[in-house]
Amino acid sequence: MTSWIRWQDSLWPSPGDGFRPWLGRIEKFLPYALLALSAVLSLALSGHDPAVTLALAGIAAVWLLLTSTLPPRRWAGHPVAVAVSFAGLVTIAAVLEGHDTIFLIFMITGFFEAMRLRPAPLALAGIFTVSALINTMPDGGPLRAFAEQPALWIVITLVQTAAVGGGGLASAAMARQHAERKRTLDELAAAHEENAVLQRQLLSQAREAGVLDERRRLSQEIHDTLAQGFTGIITQLEAADEANGDPVEWQRHVGSAMALARENLTAARRSVRALGPQPLATATLPDALDEVSRSWSGRTGVELRFATTGTARALHPEIEATLLRITQEALANVEKHADATIVGLTLSYMADQVTVDVRDDGRGFEPDTARPSGDGGFGVPGMRARVARLAGTLHVESEPGGGTAVSADLPAVALEVRP
Structure with a gap:
């Protein structure tokens, strides 16, 4: 009924x-x-x-x-x-x-x-x-x-009734299909809008978390380099003051203080440069990764092969900055720990996902034993946390003597172009 x-x-x-x-x-x-x-x-x-x-x-x-x-x-x-x-x-x-x-x-x-x-x-x-x-x-x-003529008229009337009623049923079926499609489209539109809101919230939270990470990193670096450097400078100047009657000793302490001051100045400049992903300031993500690859390979002497797959497109700055940071951290880990001869770096653009893969033929390690690095870097847990803030995932595959593969997957949130 x-x-x-x-x-x-x-x-x-x-x-x-x-x-x-x-x-x-x-x-x-x-x-x-x-x-x-x-x-x-x-x-x-x-x-x-x-x-x-x-x-x-x-x-x-x-x-x-x-x-x-x-x-x-x-x-x-x-x-x-x-x-x-x-x-x-x-x-x-x-x-x-x-x-x-x-x-x-x-x-x-x-x-x-x-x-x-x-x-x-x-x-x-x-x-x-x-x-x-x-x-x-x-x-x-x-x-x-x-x-x-009862048979004739009954047949004619029944056939016409069936035709009109059948037309009604066909129209009802089309109406229900249309209503179902409309309801589905409305639900998809609502879900898309909700997803867009969640993505904006997620990116905002990730940006705030990234700021906190940078502050902690900068604080650690100031403590490990600048503060220690200033302590050394003060120590040398105090020693120079005490050796005021010995010109040679005084000159040695003053020279040491000046050398420490220059080193601290260099460290301070390096810290300022590290506050933002400089390669992305004037380049696309593929170009920035290519620049990072050439610079890293030239500095370490390790062969690095970089490739991009899919159709490159502008993504949200937080997505691109995270991919760049993950790449830099992964390459830093290769440089410090892998003793590799060849490194492969791949940037892959897909319909709704973007991936960075870093693979090396180095000594490898046990992923379950990875710990945050003590030199100001993020380490595997830190990289995983950074990616997770953007609803992404980090996969690490490694074994002793078998090299390491690090893969970061993030949602391909497009760059919003405002008029």
Whole structure:
């Protein structure tokens, strides 16, 4: 029963239905249009009394106004009101068709009214009634036609009822498919918007976490280099002050203090440069990784083969900066620990993911035993945490004597271009 009600609602919704509002307009004006067309053709082509034709057509128009057009929407759609409207309309249309066969054009309205009947069996009965009237009124009406040739008229009426009802079912199926597609698209759009919001939140959190990481790293570096350097400078200057009476010793301590000051200045400049991913300042990510590769290979003497796969495109700065940092850290680990002869670096762009792979043929290690490095770097756990902040993953495959492969996978969040 529920499916039949859905069929009826989808096939011929009320005028206020937002799903297919044009049907409401057809429902509202089609009966008047068919009545007017039938009346005009009858007056123009038939020899019936025009006054009777106009009077009957006027009664039909008044009935439409009273039962379909003027009543409030909540009343007009009530099952009882629909049944009364249908009964009166079909009766008047049958009288009009009996008066002039050409009014079978107006009788077509009965099919649309029958489809609004509730429950479904009543709608089928209404379609059957309209079919019987529209076919038999020119031959004296249904009583006479069914009495003289029952088999013929029953078959014709049943076939027409099945055709009209089948059209209703087909229309209902299309309506349900359309509604399902619309619902699915709405859900996808909502999910896409929610995902975009989550991605923005994730990137914001990752940026904040990255700032904290940089602060901790810079604090550690200041403690390990600059603070210790200044301590050394102060110590040398104090020693020079104590050796004021010995020019040679004084000069030695002052020279040591100056050397430490120069070293500290160099370390400070290096720390400032390390605050941001400098290679990305004026280059794309592939170009930046190529620059890092050539610089690293030239400094270490280790052969590095860099390749890019997929279609390169601009990504969110946080994504690109993280990939660059992971690459730099992985190469730093290779330089310090791997004793490798060949390193492979691959940047892969996919539909919704971007990946950096760093592979070497070095001595390898046990990944489960990896610990944060003590020299200001991130180590494997640190790299994994950095990637996880952006909803990515870090895979490390290694074994003693078998080399190491580090793969960082991140969502390919496109760069937002604002007008």
